[in-house]
Amino acid sequence: MKLKKMMAVVLAGVTCAGMMAGCGPSGDDSKASGGSGEKGTMTLIMSTRDEFLSTxxxxxxxxxxxxxxxxxxxxxxxxxxxxxxxxxTAVNGGDEAVIVNPVDSDAAQSLVDAAGDTPLVFVNRPPSDMEVLAAKNVGFCGSNEDTSGYFQGEYLADHFKKQGKTEIKYILLQGELGQVSQIKRCAGVLKALKDNGIKATSVVDLAGKYDRAEAMNKISPVLTSGQEFDCIISNNDAMALGAIEACEAAGIDPASFPIVGIDCTKDGAAAVQAGKMAMTVYQNPLGQGKGCIEAALNLVEGKAANDGTSFTKDDSGKDYSDSIVWIPFEPVTKDNVADYL
Known part of the structure; x- marks a missing residue:
């Protein structure tokens, strides 16, 4: 059974309990687990709370x-x-470790400096400079973005080859420009298309900022401009869903060409099942949530972040390989989407 399904009931209870928690020291919403504290206290610092990050x-x-x-x-x-x-605040309060989903991956070193000798685990978003992970008390738990866009490209290449096409035009919906995920997701899908013999030309690259409404607004005028395209490639599900809404508003059937996303959110999976989105790539928030706790506990005990991990170790041979816990991406199509609903 998928980890996603195994933890669903537990997560529902934890989420409800979290919604009842009080406010943080600066008035922002904070949540606390019901852990006993036998193994100490830790703080998880989110960049924001969207559907994926909340899970x-x-x-x-x-x-x-x-x-x-x-x-x-x-x-x-x-x-x-x-x-x-x-x-x-966490360090001064005596926390055993800090887990951070960074707002700015380029500022990773400043977060490490703020933690000092306290173990720090980056989750979901890796540092732009992975050498930051070479420090003995720093780790990362997330999914390898080199593979996420590549899965999209492999699907599209197979789709168009079956139609006898070797040249295509695409619309690209990009996330926050400059983020590691945006850069690697875009590079990955284009590399996969090229590797599989498809010449892909951009009609337009749009900065949708990972936001559904932003993507809908940006792509709407393109859809009605008369420009020809073969597919819509999106850096995440939210923007893909915005593109679907824009298509429907313009009287265009979104199932008439491939629209591909990443994350496999609840709404994204439903769109794949309905045939409105051709495919998505499951980024496992449950695995990332579990893995970052495993990594933090390891660092607190003086072990490598990925020691005894139930997920995947890094095999790149870099001097920071032991600091990484990989949670694999998984391609999702109509054939297997039922496993993710």
Missing amino acids: LESAAMSSAEEAGVKLTSQDAQNDSAKQIQYIE
């Missing part, structure tokens, strides 16, 4: 409770300075 957060709280860790979660509301403030 990750709940999974981390559930895993912390099972491990006997008292975990407090804070929402930095996309404010880098606030993340540093929360780290300093």
Whole structure:
């Protein structure tokens, strides 16, 4: 059974409990797990709370409770300075470790500096400079973005080859420009198309900022401009869903060409099942939530972050390989989407 299904009931209870928690020290929403604290206290600092990250957060709280860790979660509301403030508060409060979903991957070193000797685990978003992970008390738990877009490209290449096409035109919906995920997801899908003998030409690249409404607004005028295209490639499900809405508003059947996303959110999976989205790529928030707790506990005990992990170790041979816990991406199509609903 998929980890997603195994933890669903537990997460529902944890989420409800979290919604009843009080406010954080600066008035922002905070949540706390019901862990006993036998293995100490930790703080999870989110960049924001969207559907995906909220699921990750709940999974981390559930895993912390099972491990006997008292975990407090804070929402930095996309404010880098606030993340540093929360780290300093956690360190001064004697937390055993800090887990951070960074607002700005380029600012990773400043987060490590704020933690000092306290173990720090990056979750979901890796540092732009992975050498930051070479420090003995720093780790990362997330999914390898080199593979996410590649799965999209492999699906599209197979789709168009079956139609006898070797040249296509695409519309690209990009996430937050400059983020590691945006850069690698775009590069991955184009590399896979090229590797599989498809010449792909961009009609337009749009900055949808991972947001459904933003993507809908950006793509709407393109859809009605008369420009020809063969597919819509999106860096995440939310923007793909915005593109679907824009198509339907313009009287275009979204099932008449492939629209591909990443994350396999609840709404994204439903769109794949309905045939409106051709495929998505499951990024496992439950695995990331569980894995970051495993990594933090390892660092607290003086072990490598991925020691004894139930997920995947890094095999790149880099000097920071032992600091990485990989949660594999999984391609999702109509054939297997039932496993993810």
